[in-house]
Amino acid sequence: MSQTTTERAGGAVKAAEPKKKAVLSEGKKAERKLGLLLVAPAAIIMVAVTAWPIIYSVYLSLQRYDLKFPDKQEFVGLDNYVTVLSSPYWWNAVWVTVVMTVVSVVIELVLGMALALIMHRTLVGRGIVRTSTLIPYGIVTVVAAFSWRYAWTPGTGYLSELLGGEPVLTEKIPALAVVILAEVWKTTPFMALLLMAGLALVPDDLLKAAALDGATGWQRFTKVILPLMKPAILVALLFRTLDAFRIFDNLFVLTGGSQGTSSVSMLTYNNLIKGLNLGIGSTMSVLIFIAVAIIAFVFIKLFGTAAPGSDDGGKR
């Protein structure tokens, strides 16, 4: 209040101009201070709980450090990396992770797009559809995973009956298919919501104009809707890809990583908590971090302005 008064007084009297500037920058200073003060707690926690541990894990990854033999801790240089990168288990896990990520994200994109179109355009029961699709998004992943596990367990489950009582979860490829199914079920609604937000940005007039010009439904979809939704699709793809790369809960409950179905997260967990090998666990942590960083970087580089990082720059 007092600041406004001073400003007005400064505006009225020309001689007071320099003084006004000083007052303004005083206000700016206070604003900066307040801004920094307000973001400080969030910024400190985020950096303290991510940056410091990741640096520490680089240090740990250069040590031989097995909690079963804590006295034998010593600096071993890149030995752990050699061990991990020459291990067939690691490469199998990488392969499993990549396949599951690619397959599930592709299915999610297609199903999610269909679901988004349904939710966006439906004439009846929009509320019911949206409410029920939020359930897979919100439900605890472990709960859903148990539901799937029991559904596929011969005897207990209704789904395994359909396949003649085959124990699908005990073989590598069928087990992976079930994990992918569980992932797709859980995350397609989220994908659909992101895509629906993109759909809302497509102007109806444009679609009507295209229809008047004789474009078929499919043409309208590929020539009008898809190009306009590109930013939304890329954001959804980036987030889902990184997320799928971290797949853990579903695997843990459905297969426990047996029959060579371990993902990289699962393998890291097993080395750390079951094997108590901090050196190897940290090495895997660092490798996963690098892989995710590369994926994010490639996405943002490839798609440039459409990426979320720059998207925010455009907003301001």
Add this chain to the structure above:
Amino acid sequence: MAGIGGAETTAKKTRWGILNAVVVIYALFPVLWIVSLSFKSKATLADGNFIPRSWTFDNYSEIFKTTEFVRALANSIGIALIATAVAVVFGTMAAYAIARLDFPGKSLLVGVSLLIAMFPQVSLVSPLFEIERSLGLFDTWPGLILPYITFALPLAIYTLSAFFREIPWELEKAAKMDGATPGQAFRRVIAPLAAPGVFTTAILVFIFCWNDFLFAISLTSTEKSRTVPVALSFFTGSSQFEDPTGSIAAAAVVITIPIILFVLFFQRRIVAGLTSGAVKG
């Protein structure tokens, strides 16, 4: 002519109705299945029938008799509530600053939150395991609350700053012009406008904390701070030879209830919250 139009819309509505039904069934099937399992009696548990042949509440009354589950439920609720409260308060402060104030390092902060949103959580498991062990935080509530706050903050900051940008802040000035003190202007004008956004964010953050499995299983080792998702995966049944399926199903249904309530009552808000931060062409 009108008649044909009417017939067409009826046909269209039926088509949409069928499509919608497919979507609803797709979304609810696994949930209904676990609910059905939780009501099956021990004898019919393994009959593979989708609908229980005989209904019973035994599974529920049994899990509430075990400290394993009751303790885990208390842990889950306590940890998720505290983490949500802290993340929402800090997130609100930061989002207000991002939406309204000019200060150095703003884009850096936005960038850092984005990086953390993409951060592979499993990369933190090994170092946090070691750090928390040496700080005495391993297997404690704060040991889980801290990483939850960290990963909830980007979500909170993004959602809230999107909400805050939409608030007509001129109203605050107008209220002051009309003689309101800054405190009154905030309480009477700004807080009611901001509350829905804050509330929505709190729901999203709570769902995230409630859901976590990776940190909860890696950073705890006893009943002291184990949350329900982890306790579930350790359920063995009341005796060694008993099949825990019924207990697991019942416990799973119990922790699904809050999610169902949120979704039923706040569907609109959750959709708005999930989409606001993510996509702005």
